[in-house]
Amino acid sequence: xxxxLIFLFCFLVLPVFAQNATPFCTRMSTRIQxxxxxxxxxxxxxxxxxxxxxxxxxxxxxxxxxxxxxKPDVTIEVKPKLTQxxxxxxxxxxxxxxxxxxxxxxxxxxxxxxxxxxxYQTIKEHEDYHVAVASQALAFFKKDVEKVVTDTVMNLSPxxxxxxxxxxxxxxxxxxxxxxxxxxxLDHIKAKLDEKNAAIDTPEMYQATTAxxxxx
Numbered sequence: 001x002x003x004x005l006i007f008l009f010c011f012l013v014l015p016v017f018a019q020n021a022t023p024f025c026t027r028m029s030t031r032i033q034x035x036x037x038x039x040x041x042x043x044x045x046x047x048x049x050x051x052x053x054x055x056x057x058x059x060x061x062x063x064x065x066x067x068x069x070x071k072p073d074v075t076i077e078v079k080p081k082l083t084q085x086x087x088x089x090x091x092x093x094x095x096x097x098x099x100x101x102x103x104x105x106x107x108x109x110x111x112x113x114x115x116x117x118x119x120y121q122t123i124k125e126h127e128d129y130h131v132a133v134a135s136q137a138l139a140f141f142k143k144d145v146e147k148v149v150t151d152t153v154m155n156l157s158p159x160x161x162x163x164x165x166x167x168x169x170x171x172x173x174x175x176x177x178x179x180x181x182x183x184x185x186l187d188h189i190k191a192k193l194d195e196k197n198a199a200i201d202t203p204e205m206y207q208a209t210t211a212x213x214x215x216x
Contacts, residue, residue, distance in 0.1 A: 025083065025090035025158045032153060034146040037101035038135035041068070043124070044108045045115070052108040063206035066123040068130035070193075071104035072138075074186060076178055080171050091159045091170045096178065098149055100138045107131065118213035126200070126209055133196045141189050145182065152181040 047055065049064065056069055081094035107127045113120040156177065159170040210216055 024085050024088070025092075025160050028092040028153070028156060028158050030093045030153050031095045032098075032146065032150055033095070034098045034100070034142050034149065036138040036142055037099060038138055039102045039105050041105045041107045041128075041131045044106050045111055045113075045120075047108065047111055049108075049110045052110075056108070063201060063203060065206075065209065066110070066127045067108040068127045068134070068197075069104060069106045069108070070102050070131070070134035072134075072186075072189075073099075073101050073103050074182065075099040075101075076175055076182075078171060078175050078178075080167065082167065087162055089161050089164070089167065091161055091167055093153065093156070093171075093174055096149060096153060098145060098182075100142070100145065102134060102138075105131065105134065117215070119215055122209055122212045126205075129200055130197055133193060137189055137193055137196075141185070141192075144185050144188075148181050148185050149178060152178050 044052070049067075052067055053064070056067065058067055058069065075098070077095075077097040077099070078093055079095040081092045083090040083092075107124070107130075109120060109123050109127070113123065115121075156174055159173075161167060161170055
């Protein structure tokens with residue numbers, strides 16, 4: 001399950017001129033939001049099991065009847081705040097928004113089973129469990145992600161630059177720092193998802209599932 005980090009830079013805050021009597025570029029006040037958008041699964045039924053396993057290059061067991069492909073996407077959106085004093089421009093972050101979602105959430109079911117069949121409905125029920133695991137993981141780990149981002153931002157320092165061409169590299173460095181801090185927790189989420197999914201992809205579950213219908 002691959003994780004994709006997309007960096008969006010939104011320069012929406014216009015520079016303001018600081019008064020000489022106030023400290024310049026000494027603190028960063030940042031609002032942090034973490035959003036989740038699980039999305040809806042798309043059921044794909046035009047391929048055989050052999051075809052969709054080959055297409056997805058997924059790890060599977062001999063007990064695979066269907067396949068859920070959930071590829072999470074973590075987007076980091078930052079909004080800088082710019083404050084200018086004489087020739088100096090102070091770059092800080094006014095907002096950091098993290099969105100965790102599943103732009104790819106596909107459920108493959110062998111084309112030989114028509115939707116009205118017992119076999120199709122049994123496979124769908126099993127795969128819907130995997131869909132629920134993926135969706136619930138976003139909400140479950142939301143606080144962990146929020147804590148990592150909050151702690152990371154608290155340790156960032158304002159950056160003084162001397163021309164507008166230096167603003168984007170400064171913001172990019174902030175974003176890269178946040179992304180790097182997030183990677184361990186994202187790896188942890190993946191490991192837990194694999195663990196939860198493996199818990200029902202067992203010989204016992206396969207036997208119980210196939211016992212429900214007659215035409216496998």
